[in-house]
Amino acid sequence: xxxxxxxxxxxxxxxxxxxxxxxxxxxxxxxxxxxxxxxxxxxxxxxxxxxxxxxxxxxxxxxxxxxxxxxxxxxxxxxxxxxxxxxxxxxxxxxxxxxxxxxxxxxxxxxxxxxxxxxxxxxxxxxxxxxxxxxxxxxxxxxxxxxxxxxxxxxxxxxxxxxxxxxxxxxxxxxxxxxxxxxxxxxxxxxxxxxxxxxxxxxxxxxxxxxxxxxxxxxxxxxxxxxxxxxxxxxxxxxxxxxxxxxxxxxxxxxxxxxxxxxxxxxxxxxxxxxxxxxx
Amino acid sequence: xxxxxxxxxxxxxxxxxxxxxxxxxxxxxxxxxxxxxxxxxxxxxxxxxxxxxxxxxxxxxxxxxxxxxxxxxxxxxxxxxxxxxxxxxxxxxxxxxxxxxxxxxxxxxxxxxxxxxxxxxxxxxxxxxxxxxxxxxxxxxxxxxxxxxxxxxxxxxxxxxxxxxxxxxxxxxxxxxxxxxxxxxxxxxxxxxxxxxxxxxxxxxxxxxxxxxxxxxxxxxxxxxxxxxxxxxxxxxxxxxxxxxxxxxxxxxxxxxxxxxxxxxxxxxxxxxxxxxxxxxxxxxxxxxxxxxxxxxxxxxxxxxxxxxxxxxxx
Numbered sequence: 273x274x275x276x277x278x279x280x281x282x283x284x285x286x287x288x289x290x291x292x293x294x295x296x297x298x299x300x301x302x303x304x305x306x307x308x309x310x311x312x313x314x315x316x317x318x319x320x321x322x323x324x325x326x327x328x329x330x331x332x333x334x335x336x337x338x339x340x341x342x343x344x345x346x347x348x349x350x351x352x353x354x355x356x357x358x359x360x361x362x363x364x365x366x367x368x369x370x371x372x373x374x375x376x377x378x379x380x381x382x383x384x385x386x387x388x389x390x391x392x393x394x395x396x397x398x399x400x401x402x403x404x405x406x407x408x409x410x411x412x413x414x415x416x417x418x419x420x421x422x423x424x425x426x427x428x429x430x431x432x433x434x435x436x437x438x439x440x441x442x443x444x445x446x447x448x449x450x451x452x453x454x455x456x457x458x459x460x461x462x463x464x465x466x467x468x469x470x471x472x473x474x475x476x477x478x479x480x481x482x483x484x485x486x487x488x489x490x491x492x493x494x495x496x497x498x499x500x501x502x503x504x505x506x507x508x509x510x511x512x513x514x515x516x517x518x519x520x521x522x523x524x525x526x527x528x529x530x531x532x533x534x535x536x537x538x539x540x541x542x543x544x545x546x547x548x549x550x551x552x
Numbered sequence: 553x554x555x556x557x558x559x560x561x562x563x564x565x566x567x568x569x570x571x572x573x574x575x576x577x578x579x580x581x582x583x584x585x586x587x588x589x590x591x592x593x594x595x596x597x598x599x600x601x602x603x604x605x606x607x608x609x610x611x612x613x614x615x616x617x618x619x620x621x622x623x624x625x626x627x628x629x630x631x632x633x634x635x636x637x638x639x640x641x642x643x644x645x646x647x648x649x650x651x652x653x654x655x656x657x658x659x660x661x662x663x664x665x666x667x668x669x670x671x672x673x674x675x676x677x678x679x680x681x682x683x684x685x686x687x688x689x690x691x692x693x694x695x696x697x698x699x700x701x702x703x704x705x706x707x708x709x710x711x712x713x714x715x716x717x718x719x720x721x722x723x724x725x726x727x728x729x730x731x732x733x734x735x736x737x738x739x740x741x742x743x744x745x746x747x748x749x750x751x752x753x754x755x756x757x758x759x760x761x762x763x764x765x766x767x768x769x770x771x772x773x774x775x776x777x778x779x780x781x782x783x784x785x786x787x788x789x790x791x792x793x794x795x796x797x798x799x800x801x802x803x804x805x806x807x808x809x810x811x812x813x814x815x816x817x818x819x820x821x822x823x824x825x826x827x828x829x830x831x832x833x834x835x836x837x838x839x840x841x842x843x844x845x846x847x848x849x850x851x852x853x854x855x856x857x858x859x860x861x862x863x864x865x866x867x
Binding site: 294351352357362365372374389415417481485511515518525530534 | 580581587588589592593595596597600602603606615666667669670672673676683685687688689690691694695696697698700703705743746747796797800803804806807811821824825828834838841844845848852855856859860
């Protein structure tokens with residue numbers, strides 16, 4: 273391949289990654305800056321961390337965020353797994369086109385529209401059946417399930433579409449019920465994908481701001497809502513500390529799920545190799 | 553298929569419930585389809601219908617604060633499209649649309665110019681390096697979007713890193729005003745959506761048959777020409793997917809203009825929020841949102857079409 277081209281590509285890679293990681297590095301290093309005026313370096317200090325961890329508002333918002341993310345990720349994973357299974361296995365059923373459209377549409381729907389339309393739904397429901405009365409945990413969780421289940425569906429659909437059916441067929445031939453087969457054979461095999469689907473849904477929910485702004489009410493404010501209202505007013509050194517903690521947490525989550533996936537993939541490849549060798 | 557298994561002897565109660573359900577024509581398979589189907593109908597399709605309905609109404613001081621669809625108080629037929637007409641008449645609205653489309657279009661273009669060489673480079677690495685670099689692309693994409701936008705706020709400020717660097721190098725004499733300008737918004741959008749561009753491009757370039765390039769070289773084609781006439785046309789599906797993944801969410805972007813664009817940034821995502829929360833004009837907010845959807849319907853359909861093709865393709 274042309275030398276000059278590779279040189280150019282290499283340069284773009286270096287610059288591109290510097291662009292992606294530079295701001296994160298700056299942010300993390302500011303969190304250890306003693307100076308209250310963030311942009312002036314006042315020496316190394318961890319003083320913003322204790323201040324942050326004693327802030328009641330931050331702790332409450334973090335707790336709310338975790339509750340919302342954990343509950344909505346769990347429901348989204350169950351539904352997303354079902355939807356992914358349906359799309360990968362049931363090639364033909366009434367309304368399949370509509371179904372696959374509905375599943376992928378929330379992925380590309382601008383958040384402003386999703387947020388506003390869900391808020392209007394809740395208001396309308398309240399007028400008609402007197403529920404949900406006011407915005408809060410329930411409405412945010414329902415909204416988060418709806419958009420994060422689409423992501424889980426994509427993960428599960430691609431997992432189910434490379435699934436080796438012969439294992440299930442063997443179980444069924446030996447007399448296992450479909451449900452039992454699913455729980456004992458299918459689910460354990462796709463478990464790594466389920467875990468990464470859950471983590472994906474959890475992270476997306478934890479990260480969401482726009483849809484939450486529309487569907488949340490007082491008393492259940494999330495961490496992004498708190499950060500947004502603070503940084504809108506200006507820069508705040510405790511937010512840097514908070515950001516560093518969140519980045520560490522999310523990064524370890526993503527890396528863990530990546531390792532899980534790679535491992536199970538490697539094991540699968542090895543099993544296939546072994547099976548092929550035995551068959552010879 | 554899972555449900556076509558011969559019946560087994562079973563627990564008395566469970567088996568009975570099962571056979572009753574099956575007798576009613578309710579197969580397990582139907583339940584698996586029905587649960588996500590109903591959910592998405594209630595929480596995705598119905599809200600879209602409601603927002604469309606309200607976009608034709610007029611605002612009134614009542615609970616709910618808009619006119620009903622039917623009955624004596626409903627909007628007269630000749631005024632049904634008044635909200636949409638206002639979008640063309642009031643410069644606040646059409647300027648906001650133009651600004652948002654501009655931001656989305658040029659950000660997409662810049663993402664493509666940065667993302668293409670990066671995706672190309674990653675696709676040509678050894679498999680183990682590739683996995684590592686891909687993870688490095690995905691990682692910032694999951695580390696809180698809001699925080700990454702906020703990071704730019706301090707970097708681009710008057711005393712920020714960028715100005716420090718430029719002043720230190722003697723390139724400029726006075727700090728540049730970058731924060732709260734359109735430039736800051738472009739940086740924010742490109743930064744946030746770059747991974748969305750790189751991932752589909754990479755997926756496409758990685759699958760490319762390199763022997764085509766070798767054949768071209770053997771036949772005397774220059775590398776740059778081979779790149780233009782072979783690599784780029786073959787990667788077109790990746791370019792389209794990446795461009796749509798950046799363009800569509802960037803049009804409705806709310807947080808980036810709010811944090812980096814300053815108070816004067818007139819963007820459509822912000823207009824929706826202001827109409828709803830500040831003016832309490834539900835019909836107008838709905839109409840603005842519906843119009844965004846109308847603008848985006850072709851890009852969204854195109855994306856669905858390519859996504860469907862990719863999913864159906866044999867692996």
